[in-house]
Amino acid sequence: MDFSSFLTSLGTSFIIFVILMLVFNWLSKKPSNNVIYYPNRIIKGLDTPMVGRTPFTWMKECLSSTEADVVNMAGVDTAVYFVFLSTVLWILVVSGLVLLPLLLPIAGTAKNVTSKSQSTSKGTFNDLDKLSMGHVKRGSPRLWAFLIATYWVSLVTFYLLWKAYKHVLELRFVALSASEEKPEQFTILVRDIPPVPEGQTRKKQVDSYFKTIHGETYYRSMVVTDNKEVNQIWKELNGYQRKLSHAEAVFATSKTTGKPEGTRPVSKIGFLGLIGKKVDTIEYCNEKISELVPKLESEQKTTIKDKQQAAALVFFNNRLAATSAAQTLHSKMLDSWNVTEAPEPCQVIWSNLHMKFFMREVRQYIIYAIVALTIFFYMIPIGFISAFTTLKNLRKLLPFMKPVIDQAEVKTVLEAFLPQIALIVFLALLPKYLMFLSKAEGIPSKSHVIRATSGKYFYFSVLNVFIGVTLGATLFSTFKTVQKDTSTLIPMLGESLPANATFFLTFVALRFFVGYGLELSRLIPLIIYHLKKKYLCKTEAELKEAWAPGDINYATRVPSDLLIVTIVLCYSVIAPIIIPFGVAYFGLGWLILRNQALKVYIPTYESYGRMWPHMHKRVLVALFISQITMIGFFGVKKFPYSVLLIPLPILTVVFTLVCNNKFYCSFDDTPLEVVACDVKGTPDLELIYRSYIPPCFTSDKIDVFDAHQFEYEFAKAGTSVV
Amino acid sequence: MDFSSFLTSLGTSFIIFVILMLVFNWLSKKPSNNVIYYPNRIIKGLDTPMVGRTPFTWMKECLSSTEADVVNMAGVDTAVYFVFLSTVLWILVVSGLVLLPLLLPIAGTAKNVTSKSQSTSKGTFNDLDKLSMGHVKRGSPRLWAFLIATYWVSLVTFYLLWKAYKHVLELRFVALSASEEKPEQFTILVRDIPPVPEGQTRKKQVDSYFKTIHGETYYRSMVVTDNKEVNQIWKELNGYQRKLSHAEAVFATSKTTGKPEGTRPVSKIGFLGLIGKKVDTIEYCNEKISELVPKLESEQKTTIKDKQQAAALVFFNNRLAATSAAQTLHSKMLDSWNVTEAPEPCQVIWSNLHMKFFMREVRQYIIYAIVALTIFFYMIPIGFISAFTTLKNLRKLLPFMKPVIDQAEVKTVLEAFLPQIALIVFLALLPKYLMFLSKAEGIPSKSHVIRATSGKYFYFSVLNVFIGVTLGATLFSTFKTVQKDTSTLIPMLGESLPANATFFLTFVALRFFVGYGLELSRLIPLIIYHLKKKYLCKTEAELKEAWAPGDINYATRVPSDLLIVTIVLCYSVIAPIIIPFGVAYFGLGWLILRNQALKVYIPTYESYGRMWPHMHKRVLVALFISQITMIGFFGVKKFPYSVLLIPLPILTVVFTLVCNNKFYCSFDDTPLEVVACDVKGTPDLELIYRSYIPPCFTSDKIDVFDAHQFEYEFAKAGTSVV
DSSP states (O other): OOHHHHHHHHHHHHHHHHHHHHHHHHHTTSGGGHHHHSHHHHHTTOOOOOTTOOTTHHHHHHHHOOHHHHHHHHHHHHHHHHHHHHHHHHHHHHHHHHHHHHHHHHHHTOOOTTHHHHSOBTTBOOHHHHTSGGGSOTTOTTHHHHHHHHHHHHHHHHHHHHHHHHHHHHHHHHHHTOSSOOGGGGEEEEEOOOOOOTTOOHHHHHHHHHHHHHGGGEEEEEEEEOOHHHHHHHHHHHHHHHHHHHHHHHHHHHHHSSOTTOOOOEEEOSGGGTSSOEEEHHHHHHHHHHHHHHHHHHHHHHHHHHOEEEEEEEEESSHHHHHHHHHSOOSSSTTSSEEEEOOOGGGBOGGGTTOOHHHHHHHHHHHHHHHHHHHHHHHHHHHHHHHHTSHHHHHHHOGGGHHHHTSHHHHHHHHHHHHHHHHHHHHHTHHHHHHHHHHHTTOSBHHHHHHHHHHHHHHHIIIIIIIIHHHHHHHHHTHHHHHHOGGGHHHHHHHHHHHTHHHHHHHHHHIIIIIHHHHHHTHHHHHHHHHHHHHTOOSHHHHHHHHOOOOOOHHHHHHHHHHHHHHHHHHHHHSTTHHHHHHHHHHHHHHHHHHHHHHTOOOSOOOTTTHHHHHHHHHHHHHHHHHHHHHHHHHHTTOGGGGGGTHHHHHHHHHHHHHIIIIIHHHHSOOGGGSOSOOSSSOOHHHHHHHTSOGGGOOSSOTTSOHHHHHHHHHHTTOOOO | OOHHHHHHHHHHHHHHHHHHHHHHHHHTTSGGGHHHHSHHHHHTTOOOOOTTOOTTHHHHHHHHOOHHHHHHHHHHHHHHHHHHHHHHHHHHHHHHHHHHHHHHHHHHTOOOTTHHHHSOBTTBOOHHHHTSGGGSOTTOTTHHHHHHHHHHHHHHHHHHHHHHHHHHHHHHHHHHTOSSOOGGGGEEEEEOOOOOOTTOOHHHHHHHHHHHHHGGGEEEEEEEEOOHHHHHHHHHHHHHHHHHHHHHHHHHHHHHSSOTTOOOOEEEOSGGGTSSOEEEHHHHHHHHHHHHHHHHHHHHHHHHHHOEEEEEEEEESSHHHHHHHHHSOOSSSTTSSEEEEOOOGGGBOGGGTTOOHHHHHHHHHHHHHHHHHHHHHHHHHHHHHHHHTSHHHHHHHOGGGHHHHTSHHHHHHHHHHHHHHHHHHHHHTHHHHHHHHHHHTTOSBHHHHHHHHHHHHHHHIIIIIIIIHHHHHHHHHTHHHHHHOGGGHHHHHHHHTGGGHHHHHHHHHHIIIIIHHHHHHTHHHHHHHHHHHHHTOOSHHHHHHHHOOOOOOHHHHHHHHHHHHHHHHHHHHHSTTHHHHHHHHHHHHHHHHHHHHHHTOOOSOOOTTTHHHHHHHHHHHHHHHHHHHHHHHHHHTTOGGGGGGTHHHHHHHHHHHHHIIIIIHHHHSOOGGGSOSOOSSOOOHHHHHHHTSOGGGOOSSOTTSOHHHHHHHHHHTTOOOO
16 A cells, blocks of 8 residues: 555545434434433433524533533443553553654654655655664664663553552442442352252252351342243233234324224235234234233243242342352352352343353363354455455456456545555454353353453454464465474564555545544434335334344444554554554544433443453453564664563563452452442332342233232242241 | 392391381380380370280371371371371382283383393493383383373372372361360461551551451450560570579589588689689579579560560461451552461561561562572582492492402492482482571571472472482583483483482481481480480489480471372383382381371471472472473384373373362362361460460560560550450
8 A cells, every 4th residue: 555545545534424423413413312312311200401502502512511421421431441441541651752752753864765765655655654663773772762662661551450440449439339229249259059859849959058057148049040931022012012012102193084984904924924824913912912811920920930040139138248149158168059249230241140050161272163164264354354455356256346456546545545445344253253252151141252352352352353364465475384392483473564554544444434423423223224214113112122222232332442452553663654543543432422322322231340450461461462572573673771661561461460469359249348338218129129030021011910929939839938 | 239239238238128127126125115115105194014025016096096196296298298298109019010010011022123222320230120111122012001100100209199189188187176275266367567657656556457357356456576686595594494404403413422512613704714804603694693583574575565576476266267368368558467367376476577578479489490500500419429338339449448349249239339428418408498597588487498498309309309310410410402402301311210229229228227227226215215314414414305206307307208299200100119118218207207197206386288289289390200201201112102101291280280179279278167066165366375485485485474464564664455
């Protein structure tokens, strides 16, 4: 890619961004779009200020919002995500303040004898490369500045990450020690309960076990059941109920006009409502509902009685007791009566709770192996794609496209975007697959699954996108050399880095201009909403569902950000010109996501910032990669003092260990001193208990089966509830 | 070493053993030696059965004693040590039952074309080598038998270790759940207490912190003080008191005879009582004591008031609460208010308690580095010694010894023993040094220091004695080759193994015949006791001190046993003839130590079998080494199916991990269900508290300062004790 196509790419991205911003300003002013641009405020019952909004009002609002606002509107997890964004932003700003004025002149004024062979991207000399370390000749004393810069970046990262960790812990502790009553703070999850002894019931077994150990502080227990069947019937029932209210709404609408008797809606009962017998929808649904309600009832009873599993939720009188119980070894063996803190009611993955200890362990290793295979074998398709999407190849492989491609403008645009778009589309396919794998590990909570997915996705991105693209063709052509001697890998990485600087510059720019533009303007949700509103939605509930904004998707957002961190850190010293791009990415990201967090997205769970150690560790991984790369690159430059860089990766490892030792335990377990002050008033234990009853047992539509009966059934199953 | 010198060595060892056994039988019958042969029974107030003892009575007693007897007489730790001995014994017996009948005929009948170069010890062909795997020629199908044997040994080890782990856990749990009141079960150790806030005292700080979190179950606290000075004065005072009673006894003895006024003993007050002014001992001591008592008192007060440190012992009302508290994260950061289970009062290392979290971490790493250096650099002296102690070299280096050495019998004996004795003497110097290093890590309890020492000593032994001796000269001569390519190390180990088989056979035999002979006959303690009794001891206390038997020294005994395990496992397939030697070592060891445990040694602490995971892990390390060695040796034998051995070390790692996951946590923490049933009656908390008062504050000689005052001083220091 030459310099002009780089500028074209940058310019195009910027124009798209400006257009999206204008669209946003225009659309967000229309009151009918409020549900798209302010859903969080609407659901929280706040007003949506409309009058006197200039195009910069939202920016002002974001900049003036405090961390407490974010916690209130979007929870601790979101606030922690902003700590991550701002920490990375500051790392880049502080690094940039030294690196840009120091390195750019040094690189720019260097007289390079080997410039042709060393510093060009794909063989053509350009202006950007003049500003990179590749332009400094081998063994030059100017390299000292780059060495110092490497240290500067690392030290800044350590300092700011350390401060951020402390800050996040404070956020976490404030939230955990808040005096509101949170069900998960009174509950522990018990797994791997041994087989029920002869003549006892599961519930009696659990009750007597915990009663013996915890005495007064023990409240009651809830045995986990296999809810698959109940859930299915319940879903079916819900479906018919929604269909019924939809049909009734349609019927009501048809009445108002000239025809007072209206048209009764009909539908086909076959596959997808496309084939089969025509029936009166209202009648049909009513019939089905009256059929399903008793079925659900009897299935609920059977489930509670006969489908109990070897896991339970155990409730305590106060949160100190529950916290303490969750951290202590109860059983003689770890693989029975295994206790952990309970997840929030809304994020329990019921189907995973019954899995046995060693099954979970084995599954984990198997899934790690599968992920490793995935990461490795995806390299091959990615390699093909990046080889395929060069213009020359395209012209060769698709000769009928020749006339289009050969036009100068099309050529430039295609050359600029094609490889990046291919990559982005490619990556979009992956998260669902990784999420599925993570869930299969037997993890009991959604937030943990999301963290696990995010971790896998990060390693995938870094290995495939970053290292894959960088080594790209080099790796394939010299595959045999590598096999013989893996120690050439690092210098090779060092050599291929500068050649790909412009590729990654464009990649970052595309991500922040187009990605964040789309994010802010919410064009796609807007279009979908309006289509649904016009053609599909008849009832209030359906409409609400159509604009429900969902949450910030950390499973893909965090690893994407971390990929950018890796890229920018790796290039920060080699081609410092990338730093402003990184600053723009995280600055714009902070601003736009702040708006989205305050006004759009609604978090579906709260894990009290448990994502942080995950992000912290991976920023350090990114730093480690960048340090290793720098060692390789200095090796290529034949700089005699490059051994001075060797302490850096060691320092990173030590820093990681120290942080882990000092801070991590407080994320894994809740410290007792944090929950020592008890909640306001006496906690409503009954309410806490009920909040864990799975939704398929607590439909508000069916009042034949309420929570009391749920409990009664447990009682009938053999024990008295105290 | 040729075959005859091997037989000589074996014979000599056996003769020494028989003599020692006869000595034991003769001496142990004399009632005056009871304190040497039955001290444990005497201290426990049991009778020492004397009449009608045949030379085999002690064996019968040992064989008929149950595990419960061992636990009663010598504690759980000793019982666990016997589990270790018997497990290894069974591993060897069961392996031997298959390996000896299978492999010896196969090796013995093999026609070996390359026998000269492959299977000889130090160049001379002998009968022992015929029975080893070295005798089977390269690529022979007979090697299948050896491959299967390797699997058999590993599987037997896994099975028996698994069973033993379960058994040890049961022992541990029975002891922990016993209804007697054990101070350490009511106590936790708190370290890294943050600085005292303005206007508070340390004690108030600790009290209020734990009172807030634990409420009702909290009893009281004891702040750790810097006792160095007090301890010194106390020791000095104790010394004078003992000297005084000794002098009084001497004076009393001198009275009885013709001189009724007696001779007042005198002594010199200079260096070691050899120089200086002559004084009347009784007067001098009384003077010193009356001088030191007030000094001790004032120092005690100062210590309690001004030398408080950032650590404390915290006492609870019941052991369930203490166990639970010891396992939970109290503080927001791990490096403040760090809690652990308290060690037994007798094994607290007071001087280590104040060390800060990160200081402990750093010290640990530094000490690991020092130990690694020690292990590496000791290889050089060991190499020199084993090169030096061959007869040829001895004759060359010490020419004046020539006439002695050249006698045929002397020559054989020397050749047989010299290298082994050199090695054993050499190893005797080490444990103190390693113990010192382990203590410097900041470990709070004696038993833990002993475990740490034992671990270091094991790796030292295995690396230096086993691998060092095996590779011996080979390594030094080919040092440059190894440096170039470390992958030759394993085949080299494989090649040098058979050559050293007879060396290790002799080594093992020497250890069990002479070592255990000396152990049983207790010749050295007996001689020392009789000398002391005759010339030094005048008072009862001094006499008791002279025969005090001490405990089984696990710090050196366990790694020595583990070294034998490593040697025997490594050679079990290569030269199965070593198995009977191993069986004899562990069988004899079990028998003789059983006698010593029941009648002689008195354990100084009880860690409820925490040594077990340590021993278990190291048996697996030994197995792992043997598997790796076998892979190397099969490689040398050019056996095409030797790849089938590769799963074995992987299996060992998996087995280690599974055991660790399943069992280890119960050693690290006490499971709540074990201590759920509370102790008989109400525990005497006052007594528990007092048992932790350091001895320098509770001398029974000085009644001016009793435990109540100790507590009063704490109270005066600023807080009220509830």
